Amino acid sequence: MDGGGERDTSPERGTGDAAAGRIPLAVIVVDRDGLVSHWSSGARRLFGVDRDAAVGRPAGDLLPVSGALPEEPHAEPAPDTGAGSDGLGPDLEASLGGGTGYATAGRARLDPDRRDPDGERLDVLWWAYPLVGPGPSRLLVLAADATRLRDERGYDDETAERVSPGFARHTELPASDELARRLPEILPSMGPGLSGRIVSQILELGYPVLEFSQFDRVPVTPYWGVPRRPGRVRAEAAVPLERAVLPVPAGAELELEYAAVRERLEFLNEVSSGIGSSLDLGETIREVTSAAVPRFADFAGTHLRAAVLAGEGFPDGPPDASTVMFRVWVEHNDEPGRWDDTVPVGEAFAFPEHTPFYQCMVTGEPVLVPKVTEELSERISGQFEKRDLRPLIGGRSLLIVPLKARNVVLGFMVLMRRPDRSAFDGMDRTTGAELAARAGLVLDNARMYTYQENVADTLQDSMLPQVTPRLPGCDVATRYLPGTRLGRIGGDWFDTIKLPGSRTALVVGDVMGHGLNSAAMMGQLRTAVQTMATMETPPAQLLRNLDDLARRLGDTYLATCLYAVYDPIRGEVTLANAGHIPPVLVRAEDGGSELLDLPTGAPIGVGGVTFEATRVKVAPGDRLVLCTDGLVEVRGSDIGEGLAALCESAAHPAASMDDACDTIIRALNTHGGRKDDVALLMARLNGIPDEHVAAWHLVADPGEVPRARRLVRERLREWGLPQSVETAELLVSEVVTNAVQHAEGDRIGLRVVRTDALLFEVTDAEPTLPTMVAAGPYDETGRGLRVVSRLAREWGASAAGHRKTVWFEQAITPEHDRPR
Incomplete structure (x- = not known):
């Protein structure tokens, strides 16, 4: 004693x-x-x-x-x-x-x-x-x-x-x-x-x-x-x-x-049980830093490499003097606010070679300074502009431990004790290193989870289309909510595809299951739908082709799909269904809503099932709502209740399309624990007025080419678009000339549609699609489609039955941009 x-x-x-x-x-x-x-x-x-x-x-x-x-x-x-x-x-x-x-x-x-x-x-x-x-x-x-x-x-x-x-x-x-x-x-x-x-x-x-x-x-x-x-x-x-x-x-x-x-083993055991309770990177950082204070140290500051903090892949190569470290969290038992201004959280900087932080970062070994001398505090404080660290670190015991995972330094932790406390010794160095080793593994787990989430989000976003909100004759709004199941990756998708004749294809599909395989299957099916849609494949035939493709890809996955084609000139929607929930049509006339009664069909991938198409007349202002079952299906409840709620919420008045989508999401996404993905697509079917459409019949005679130019010129002037006449005459002349030269029948159709651009369509009885060829300097033909490709905003050709249509779009040129 x-x-x-x-x-x-x-x-x-x-x-x-x-x-x-x-x-x-x-x-x-x-x-x-x-x-x-x-x-x-x-x-x-x-x-x-x-x-x-x-x-x-x-x-x-x-x-x-x-x-x-x-x-x-x-x-x-x-x-x-x-x-x-x-x-x-x-x-x-x-x-x-x-x-x-x-x-x-x-x-x-x-x-x-x-x-x-x-x-x-x-x-x-x-x-x-x-x-x-x-x-x-x-x-x-x-x-x-x-x-x-x-x-x-x-x-x-x-x-x-x-x-x-x-x-x-x-x-x-x-x-x-x-x-x-x-x-x-x-x-x-x-x-x-x-x-x-x-x-x-x-x-x-x-x-x-x-x-x-x-x-x-x-x-x-x-x-x-x-x-x-x-x-x-x-x-x-x-x-x-x-x-x-x-x-x-x-x-x-x-x-x-x-x-x-x-006692140290009990401390490490308590730390291990207290950290890693969440895979959230930010929460893990706070747990790791707080575990050391006050039992082991009076101050703890965690620094991580930028790649780790961003949830990116594993950092490349060992750190050096140019490696940027972020101070991500600070914990201490000093009076509140003492460290906040001097070592703020979120600060990023590279540590010079003459500092002990650099030594720990590069060697991957703990650095122990029993007492920070005046000379060392001057050297450390010198790297901080307009801030004096000497009163805070002078005389303290310093221990810097690396945060590593799989022999790669992710960052380091700075630990300090006040002068009135026992200085760090060799056993503390070992304890601190073990603490950092366990913290490094927990941080790496959180980093990997964040990285996987980022990959999943990137993959999911890349597979979803960038939908244009305004299309010829209709406006579109969409919503996508990822599920809470594995990897937040699912097989739900939606798409809008621009078709010839100012038509628009509206698609919603759902590959059964979740995970990367479902997402990959969804990507293949979506690509196939886009390809067949641009070829003007009829809706029922498109689903049959998609079913054949799915069975060739494998019999592991099934998918539902709803494919609709809106024709704004005729005012009708043609729909075909493959096991999907039916769409909702909201009538502009009275604001009422109804589930469209469509032949259900079997899911894609079943095989041997016929698909039927249904035509529905629509009026300008009507809204068509398509969604996946994740929005209306709740475990333990009848799906009919969800569909009834969808009809009711879809009919709710809204100031805009986005507001209407949000109203539906709020009304139906109230149940907790939703695990399935949600894809929602809403289209307002505006139609195209009859006065914005002009159509003529031409005969297969070269003398019809000047007539075609005259008809187009007169109509554009009636529409108040004289600045677009010259380019339109040139392009129409080239396309009609090709039709006259190569058409087998004696009738040629010419149609002009005005929306936010000018759409020109030339139809003939030759099903063979035209192709651009390389014309030599002495060739008399072969340059028409090159002129069209150069001057038109878009152009293309499609075949249906024994007829083909060559179309091109021309941007409406403002008066002050008209060529002189």
């Missing part, structure tokens, strides 16, 4: 002059049945009984303390709570029997047959704490050898006889905060739950102390760590707690080292 005066002092002087003591303690826990449940190695040395032989036995058989375990089990306990005139305290049996709810202490000598190695009777000091709360533990007993206290501290017999155990509130003792922090070290081999519960009750009932003449109280705590020099020394003058160099009795070193290692 260190400290403590050998003179009598009066109670009025208080205890502030007493220094903390160090004395080896035996720790015993007794359960509710009076059996030993915990037996420390100190108890083994003091009482001579191994742990295996002690645990589970009655405590009265193992604690032969004179006067503390009387033979009469119902003997009344002594009322004294401190040392009596004879130096003996109350009976320990009173505590074991639950006779008091207060802590008790005492001093006794062992029975004559129990002697120390030198043949003398052992003089035992003990403290007993009744335990309350959950769990089977009922009593904590701390015991110490007063004989070693006398021999190793050099007290004479008179002084040793005046030492007795007692209690004092920890706030009455010098350096009470330090004592409270060190108190868990008394229980080095207990779990954190039991240890924490016991420590809280010790602080409430009284700190274990030694009393000199019942006046000087000296707190008793066990020595922590490896002794600097073993052996015996005499009592010295009292020294401050943080500077005391205290000896450890011979033979205790192994237990102390074991306790130190066990």
Whole structure:
């Protein structure tokens, strides 16, 4: 034991002059049945009984303390709570029997047959704490050898006889905060739950102390760590707690080292159970940083490479002086706001080579600085412009540990302790490295999950079309909500495809299942639909072709698909269904909505099933709503309820198409735990007025070419578009000339449609599609389609039956841009 005066002092002087003591303690826990449940190695040395032989036995058989375990089990306990005139305290049996709810202490000598190695009777000091709360533990007993206290501290017999155990509130003792922090070290081999519960009750009932003449109280705590020099020394003058160099009795070193290692393993175990509770990268960063403060360090700052923070792939190559690190989180137990302005979260910079941070980052090994010197603090602070770190880091102990995964440095963690705390040592370096290793794996898991989510989102976004909101004769709005299942990747898709004749194809499909395979299947089917649609394949035939394609790709997946073609000139929609939920048509005339009654058909991939097409007349302003079943189908509910809700919400008035889509989503996406994808496509069918469409019949005669130019010129001038006449005449002349030269029939059709652009269509009876050819300098033909391709905004050709149509679009040129 260190400290403590050998003179009598009066109670009025208080205890502030007493220094903390160090004395080896035996720790015993007794359960509710009076059996030993915990037996420390100190108890083994003091009482001579191994742990295996002690645990589970009655405590009265193992604690032969004179006067503390009387033979009469119902003997009344002594009322004294401190040392009596004879130096003996109350009976320990009173505590074991639950006779008091207060802590008790005492001093006794062992029975004559129990002697120390030198043949003398052992003089035992003990403290007993009744335990309350959950769990089977009922009593904590701390015991110490007063004989070693006398021999190793050099007290004479008179002084040793005046030492007795007692209690004092920890706030009455010098350096009470330090004592409270060190108190868990008394229980080095207990779990954190039991240890924490016991420590809280010790602080409430009284700190274990030694009393000199019942006046000087000296707190008793066990020595922590490896002794600097073993052996015996005499009592010295009292020294401050943080500077005391205290000896450890011979033979205790192994237990102390074991306790130190066990405490660090418990710390790492608690950290491991507290981090990684979420795969969210930001939450994981906060958990990892906060785990070190305040138990291991007073300051912790986590820095990560940009690629890790962005959730990208694994960082390329080792870091160097040009590697940018982001400070992603800071945790400390200083006064609030002290570090905020100097080391703000979110700051990005590269560390110079002369700093210890660079050394840790490049080598991937921990860097330990026991004390930040003035020169080092100047060097570190020099890299921060207009900020002085020296007052914050000077004199502190610094430990920088790398955050690694699969031998790649993801970043590092800066750990610091205040000068009034023990500096980091070699064991702390190992503990910090293990903490960083576990944190690195957790961070890498979160990074990989974020990366996979980004890949899934990118893949999903790339497979969904960039829908043009305005198409000839209709406006379109869409919504897509990814599901919550594996990878957030599904097989739902929608599409709008521009067709010849100002028509638009509207598609909604759903590949059954989720994951990358479903998304890949969806991509193939969507591409096939686009290809067949541009070839003007009729809706029913398109679904048949798609069914054949799906079966050739494999029989693992099925898909539903709804394909609709809107003709704004005729005012009709042609639909074909392959096992999909029917669309909703909202009539502009009265605002009513209805589910279109279509032949359901079988899903794509079943095979051998016929598909039918249905034509529906529509009026300008009508809205067509197509969606996947993820919007209307709820597990445990009838899908009819969802379809009824879809009809009701689709008919709700809205200021815009986007607002109408949002209204549907809000109305139907209210159920929790939605796991399926949702694809929604809404088209407002505006139609094209009759006065914006002009059509003529021509004969297959070269003399019809000038007539075609004249008809187009007159109509464009009627529409107030004289600036577009010259280009239109040239392009119409080329296309009609080709039709006259190559058509087999004698009738040629010419149609002009005005929308946001001018659409020209030339139809003849030759099904062979035209192709551009390379014309030589002396060739008289072969240049017509090149002229069309150069001057038209878009052009193309399609065949239907025994006829083909060559079409091109011409942008409407404003008057001030007309060529002169």
